[in-house]
Amino acid sequence: MTTKSEIDPRALEQSPEDFASQWRLIWLAFRRHKLAMTGAIIILLLYVIGLFAEFLAPFDPNATSSSDIFHPPQMIRFIDRDAEGGWSFSPHVIAMTMERDSFTLETSYALDPDKKIYLDFFAKGDPYELWGLFPMERHLLTTENPDEHFFLFGADRLGRDMLSRTIFGTRVSMSIGLIGVSLSLVLGLILGGISGFYGGRVDMFIQRVVELVISLPTIPIWLGLSAALPQDWSPLARYFAITVILSLVAWTELARVVRGRFLALRTEDFVTAARLDGGSRKRVIFRHMMPSMVSHIIASVTLAIPVMIIAETSLSFLGLGLTPPIISWGVLLKEAQNIRSISEAPWLFVPGGAVVIAVLALNFLGDGLRDAADPYSQDNH
């Protein structure tokens, strides 16, 4: 004890990480994961879009316009050149006019270079109530003249703006994942926790139930359950019913993760030490075991959300999930089911692209979180 051990001269000087808490280490490890950071930013953006859908969408997503049926996407231009060759900053699109072939009655759109539709930031447009509370009129970007329209992502068979509809779809699709996962998290935490902590017969029973649920073919179950929903339910009630149905199947994965962590932690010496310190069962679980599990649980939750989003999309695509007037990506994709849309209006698949982006970003984020969840497993030289 009296002899002070010598210090390794190569040792890198004491780092501030010595004082860093677990969460700080996780954050440091996560930040190193470029793909996951990108995913996190995209997901954050998507939720912001969902939150402020009314403001961000240029038009009312349900406003139809018979003169704009299957209107193709337009390019936005920011620099306006006048006849003399001068220029000014004023965003605009070049208008398109509908022409009908007199013989086949086929409609087609042609650019009309003389007519420009001018756009304006924070201009007044279709009135709306933000979150059903604040009556507002301003949109992030809309036409100067409320009677004109522009279609960055094209229009559907009723002349509704696909951009506005996709933005509104973000709200429902992204939130259904979040709400559904929180429901299954509650189920998974309770059942997985009981299963892992008590072990023995309780564990045996719960695990067999989990296996039973997993063995059920999901698509027919979803189909059956959602077909059983009364048709006269309000769209909101239907929305919640669908979330419950989705999470009834999805909790099993989380229950297994929680149980696995519990079993792994139960044999750790520090948990035994906490028991011997005289901690009650509650204290051992919540003070000592839970903090070690939270990061892992967050990671698996993040990986469960995309599964939910895909499930909602597939159900709605089949016409059994959400139905209009609720707008979700799946509902929008249902419009793109037929051959005509593929050949004539491929822009109807834009919501599909949104699904791909959201799911990929969530998966990257979840992978990054999972890797970062255990900062000690990595090489920290």
Place this chain on the structure above:
Amino acid sequence: MKQTAMKPDAETTVLELKNLTTEFITKKGAFRAVDDVSLELHAGKTLCVVGESGSGKSVMSRSILQIVDPPGQVTGGEALLHRHRTARTGGFEETIDLLQLDPKSKAIRNLRGRDIAMIFQEPMSSLSPVHRIGDQVGEAIRLHEAVSKKEARERTLELLRKVEIPDPGKAIDQFPFEFSGGMRQRAMIAMALSCNPTVLIADEPTTALDVTIQAEILDLIRSIQDESDMAVMFITHDMGVVAEIADEIAVMRFGKVVETGDVYEIFENPQHHYTQRLLNSVRELDHPSERRLAMRETRPVGAPILVSDKVSKVFGASKKWWGKENRGLTAVNEAKLELRKGENLGIVGESGSGKTTLGRCLQRVHEVTDGRILYTNDTGQERDLASLTEDQLAQPWRDIRTVFQDPFSSLNPRMTIGQIIAEPLIVEGKLTGPQIRDRVHELLELVGLPVTAYMRYPHAFSGGQRQRVSIARAIAPNPRIIIADEATSALDVSLRTQILDLLLDLQERLDLSFILISHDIAVIRYFCDRIAVMYRGQIVETGDTETVCQNPQHAYTQSLLSAVPVADPRVRGQKQRVRYSESSQRT
């Protein structure tokens, strides 16, 4: 002395390291794991590379074959392999710089396993679990030499015989899981020897094995070396093993070789202060601690306070639904033991002997299948812990505390050192917040840690420091008994005495009694007044430590003691090895 077949007089250098440097590239800059190392290996000789954990000895050996894990990189130096005129190389001499070869090239793959073979530390993971022993050994032969399957099998049989695997004809078709740790290490050696390498690199090959098996493996390596003309680089942290097997020694520290020389020279006249300290701490451990003996003079041992009365523990026994009975595994069988007030009791045994289980039973972490655990508390009241429920155990658990083996898993990584040590005090609920903080500061000082440790997390501390934290947590609620389960096994030898001295220091100040569980006789001899030897769940011998160590009665104790390597090369080979097997006892 060794017989060198070709040149009996001169030393033939077969492998030469010149200024070898290996760096790990990290964000914070390059970390020099191996720093300018120059060594020579001679045919027929064993070079022992000694060093504590983190000294770079393993990375050095891996750099030779260029199998350092990324981000490690050999950044400089030479590793010259001298191929001498032998029948195999076709009668010409050549020198190859291994570090010039591309790590993925065919040229270096040809050398790996054929000219330079390697044995690793962990016999459990270095054999493939899905292939038969014979196929794995045979593969090494067939990779390097054009032989038929049948021929390879014959050679494998011969090799297995050579490494003294019993019944090679049967063993060749067995899977690794059917082998014990020692047998697997023998199979690994057979694989390494399959192409008659000129150099064998053994990276801590006996560290994961029990001492009796370690002694056998060391015997084997030496006898093989006597027959062939192989140069061996033996990497170890154990000075006892060095004294047993080395011809030459290289002491490594912080990536540098601080001293090289002949084994006798270094043991008798170490030059570098680090070598001296290393040898001192080993020699110190071989004797009873003088501090302890002095303490016993002034403070005599009292009456028994923790008595294990025929304690048995059976794992996994159950009655099946249809009446079939599962007998389970008897980990502890009618253990009789008593700990007296103020004494240190050692429980020694090899892995699987049930010593840890007994320790946990005594504290009632495990339920006890049978028997009584009688604990006398400070008011002189005797209680049987075996029948208590977890709630009733709260008080006994404050009196009987544990120091765990693994300093890494026993501290919650999500709590600060202050929180960890304060935990038993918070749960007890007698002290207020500021009082608890003062007490933790006091405890930190007691175990020799700076008060600044309070706000830090465990990952900022080394193994030895973590063990001090663990001790501080153990003594926090003023206990009377501490059960230390292999508390020093994960530490380097120079730290072991420090920790044991700390425990003795605390014993004097706080009036503690200790149960020290260990596989290391030296540690027990240093620290314990009395010793209990466990073998397969039974206590085979108890008595005063010195009496048992000098005059063991039971045959197993004799074999255990005779297998312990002595850190003195002069007594090498003089000791009579006693082998113990249960079957020989029964007949």
